[in-house]
Each structure stands twice: as structure tokens, then as C-alpha cells.
Amino acid sequence: MxxxxxxxxxxxxxxxxxxxxxxxxxxxxxxxxxxxxxxxxxxxxxxxWSSVRSFSPFIPLLPPTVKFLWDHGRFDEATLVEFQCPPEEEWSVFDSYARRVRRLYSGSHCHQIVARIRSKTTLFPLLRSLTVQLIEPIDIQGRLFSDSLRSLKISGPAYVHCKDDRVQMAIARLARDAPLVEYLHIEDYTYSVVQSSLPPLHFAHLRAVEISAFFDYTLLQSLCHILSQAPVTQLKLELPSLPNKEWNISSPVFPALRSLRICGNPASAEQFVFHLASESLQELSIYHTRGPASAADYRHLLSHVADKYGNTLQQLSLTLSQSPSPNYPYDLSQSVLDAFYALAPRFNRLETLHLSLPHNRYVHLAPELTFESPTWPSLKLLDFQAT
The missing domain is CATH 1.20.1280 (Monooxygenase)
Incomplete structure (x- = not known):
């Protein structure tokens, strides 16, 4: 046969x-x-193994002595200080799988500890995308970030008062160890966080940044400072629901910015726009779906945007829910529209305008706000949605 x-x-x-x-x-x-x-x-x-959704599959692959510490809950500071990293040959099985990983979602305490134990070697040498929650402060000597990394989503502890600057220090390690990173997303669920004394960091390739600050402005203020000189062209900010006109950025930020999206109240948005170093913002989106606001807040914001970017802005989007002024949402909508009408001639390069406002029969879209209007010579798309 x-x-x-x-x-x-x-x-x-x-x-x-x-x-x-x-x-x-x-x-x-x-x-x-x-x-x-x-x-x-x-x-x-x-x-x-190219995309792994937790660090757990790697725990059985650890050297026996490291796995013993994990199995018996011995990852305490006193033990780690005295613990010697196993020789390289004991990491061979772990490495044979780790080198295949391109995307990793890790919220494990074990991941940070193993990176600390094996501080002279990058655990995932070909990693391109990492999502990580910093359960504890980052180790100064550890190499949590691969030099191949292009995308990082990072968060600190949730729903606590954080007594250290672990997120800021992690961003500093990112600048040191992953010089090719292009995208950074930082989520902050803490009620307060320690300010950092770090200077502005060097990121040669960082282009897109998202910062979600849900409760407190402290980390946002610190991150704006340490990322202020990065060549970021796209920025998305999610601000706390309550305005804080006292939050301050010490110097102009994001000189290369072209596209800005702010989810938050108009008063805080105006504070941020005031500190922008960019001279040629082209796209601006404001999403205000929670927290208080007034007609004056919107007038000040729109007036400031017109003064600073009336000659460069090509796309403007404003979404306003009924929650900011629950008793008079339609009056607020009409005030926003009136502010647009008054400022129309100053947006001389605007091509796209999106408005999503609480609406009833008492809110009027003025007839002059059309494609044919001489006050909007560049307007190509007008999208008005009544909610």
C-alpha cells in the first residue's frame, strides 16, 4: 500500500x-x-497566543520557585527583597509562549510582581498593545513595557484615595522603555491622587491620547503637564461632572494638536482650551451629558474658541443633554443657538457643524444658519439633531 x-x-x-x-x-x-x-x-x-486576555495563562509556565511564591501568597515586600531571580533556563517555557503575544489585557498583581522579579528582561518582547491596571506602585527597576509597544491603556486603583503617583511614574517608565508608543489611554477612577513633580516627558511618536478623569482633576492636571510637549495630534478628555474653575495647568500644552474631543462641562472645557499651545486646531467636539452648566458658560466657551481658532477650525460639534439644566433645558438650547448666530462670521473656515440639543417648538433654528448663508461661507455640512 x-x-x-x-x-x-x-x-x-x-x-x-x-x-x-x-x-x-x-x-x-x-x-x-x-x-x-x-x-x-x-x-x-x-x-x-497572539491576543491574551489576562496574565493567568502564564502563571503555570513560571519557574517553580516563582510559582511557589504565588501559590502560597508570598508576594510580600519582605520576601521579594530577598528573592533571587531564577536562572534564564528556567524561564524557557514561559518565554516560548510570551514571545508570541502581541496584545495583552492584564489586571493581575502577578504580572507586576513577575516583571519586578525579572527586572533585567522584558517579559513580552514583541508586545504591541497592552491594557493594564496598576494594582500597586510600579517598580523603578522593572520593565513592564516592551520597546516594541505601540498602544497602552492604563489605569490605577479604582474608587480609592490614591496616596502615590503610580500612574505618572508608569508614564515615565513608558517614555523610557517604549519610545515608539503611538497611542495612550489613561483611565482615572480615584477620588484623589498625589501630584507628581515629573517634568514634561519626551515622546517622539505619541500621536493619540485619551484621558478619562471621572472624579478628580488632580491626575488630569498632572498628566497634562508631563505630556505637554508630546507631538499629540488627537486628544480626547473625559472630565469630572462637576466644574472646577480653579484647576490649573502651569504651562501651555499640546502644541501639535489638531483634533480635540472633550466630554465634560463647558466651564472646565474653556479652562483647558485656554491653556492649549496649538495654533491650528481643526476639529473640536464638546459632549456635555452630565453635570450643571449655564448659558453664560457656553457663551464664554464659544467666544473663546472663536477668538483662538476662528481662522483654523474646520469641524465643530456640540452635544448637550437635558441633564445640565433640568428645569430649563430648552432655554439653554436657545441660548447656545443664539451664541452660535452671533459668532458665525468669526468661524470663517468652518466646513462641518454638528448640533445635538434638547428641542421643542420654542427652540428655533434660525433661517440664516444654512449652506447659502453669507456668514458661513465655508459651511458644507450642517447636522442639527433635536433630542
Whole structure:
């Protein structure tokens, strides 16, 4: 009987990788492929481990002495100070899987501790995207971030008063260890946080930043300072619901900014726009869906935007829910529209205008706010939504 031979296609690695990537969402099938034959093993394992949703799968792969500490809850400071990192050969199994990871979602205390134990080596050398919650302050000597990293989403402890500057220090380590990072998203769920004395950091490739400050302005203020000189062109801010006109940024920030989206109240938004160093903002979006506001707040914000960016702004979007002024939401809507009408001639390059406002029959979209209006010579798209 003739011996069966494998099809020639199975000797072409590109085809095997294509098949494996096609099954990226079917992890059970990928696991079976990795076990079925030697040819499929490498492609299937590479795809299977390319995106990992927690650090937990790596715990069984740790060197025996490190896993012993984890299993017995011995990751305390006194033990770690005396603990010696196992030799490199004991990390071989861990490394064989870690080098395949491109995206990692890690909220594990263990991840930070292992990075500290193995401080001279990057745990995931080819990582491109990392989501991490800092359960404890970052270790100065550890290398939590790979130099291949392009995207980072990071948060500190949630719903507590944080007594250290762990998030700011992590951003400093990011600047040191991941010089090619392009996207940064910082979420802050703390009620208060310690200010940092860090100077502005150098990020040569950072282009897009999101900062979500849900309760307190302190971390936001600190982050604006340390990221102030980064070449960020796209910025999204989520501000606390209550305005704070006292929050202060010590120097102009984000000189390269082209697109800004602020989710928050108009008074705080005006404070931020005032400190922008950019001279050519092209897109501005304001989403105000919670917290108080007044007609005067909107008039001041719009007037300041017109003064500073009337000659550069090409797209303007304003979304206002009924919550900021629950007793008189329609009066506030009409005041916002009136402010736009008065400022229209000063936005001489505006091409797109989106308005989403609480609306009833007493709120009027003036007839002069149209494409044909001589006061809006560049307007190409007008989108008005009544909510």
C-alpha cells in the first residue's frame, strides 16, 4: 500500500498562517490544530497566543520557585527583597509562549510582581498593545513595557484615595522603555491622587491620547503637564461632572494638536482650551451629558474658541443633554443657538457643524444658519439633531 503523504500546501508556512488567522476567533479549533501535526503547530500557537486576555495563562509556565511564591501568597515586600531571580533556563517555557503575544489585557498583581522579579528582561518582547491596571506602585527597576509597544491603556486603583503617583511614574517608565508608543489611554477612577513633580516627558511618536478623569482633576492636571510637549495630534478628555474653575495647568500644552474631543462641562472645557499651545486646531467636539452648566458658560466657551481658532477650525460639534439644566433645558438650547448666530462670521473656515440639543417648538433654528448663508461661507455640512 502506498504511503500517504501530506499535501504540498502544508509545506508552505504562509498558507498555514493564513488558515490559522482565519480561525483567530475559534480558539478551540486553533488548539486542536496546534496538537494535530508539527506543520500546523507553530502557526496555530502563534495565532492562539497572539491576543491574551489576562496574565493567568502564564502563571503555570513560571519557574517553580516563582510559582511557589504565588501559590502560597508570598508576594510580600519582605520576601521579594530577598528573592533571587531564577536562572534564564528556567524561564524557557514561559518565554516560548510570551514571545508570541502581541496584545495583552492584564489586571493581575502577578504580572507586576513577575516583571519586578525579572527586572533585567522584558517579559513580552514583541508586545504591541497592552491594557493594564496598576494594582500597586510600579517598580523603578522593572520593565513592564516592551520597546516594541505601540498602544497602552492604563489605569490605577479604582474608587480609592490614591496616596502615590503610580500612574505618572508608569508614564515615565513608558517614555523610557517604549519610545515608539503611538497611542495612550489613561483611565482615572480615584477620588484623589498625589501630584507628581515629573517634568514634561519626551515622546517622539505619541500621536493619540485619551484621558478619562471621572472624579478628580488632580491626575488630569498632572498628566497634562508631563505630556505637554508630546507631538499629540488627537486628544480626547473625559472630565469630572462637576466644574472646577480653579484647576490649573502651569504651562501651555499640546502644541501639535489638531483634533480635540472633550466630554465634560463647558466651564472646565474653556479652562483647558485656554491653556492649549496649538495654533491650528481643526476639529473640536464638546459632549456635555452630565453635570450643571449655564448659558453664560457656553457663551464664554464659544467666544473663546472663536477668538483662538476662528481662522483654523474646520469641524465643530456640540452635544448637550437635558441633564445640565433640568428645569430649563430648552432655554439653554436657545441660548447656545443664539451664541452660535452671533459668532458665525468669526468661524470663517468652518466646513462641518454638528448640533445635538434638547428641542421643542420654542427652540428655533434660525433661517440664516444654512449652506447659502453669507456668514458661513465655508459651511458644507450642517447636522442639527433635536433630542
Amino acid at each position: 502506498a504511503q500517504l503523504t501530506s499535501p504540498h500546501a502544508l509545506y508552505i508556512s504562509e498558507i498555514l498562517f493564513t488558515i490559522s488567522y482565519y480561525l483567530e476567533d475559534d480558539r478551540k479549533t486553533l488548539a486542536r490544530l496546534a496538537r494535530c501535526c508539527h506543520a500546523f503547530s507553530e502557526p496555530a500557537l502563534s495565532v492562539l
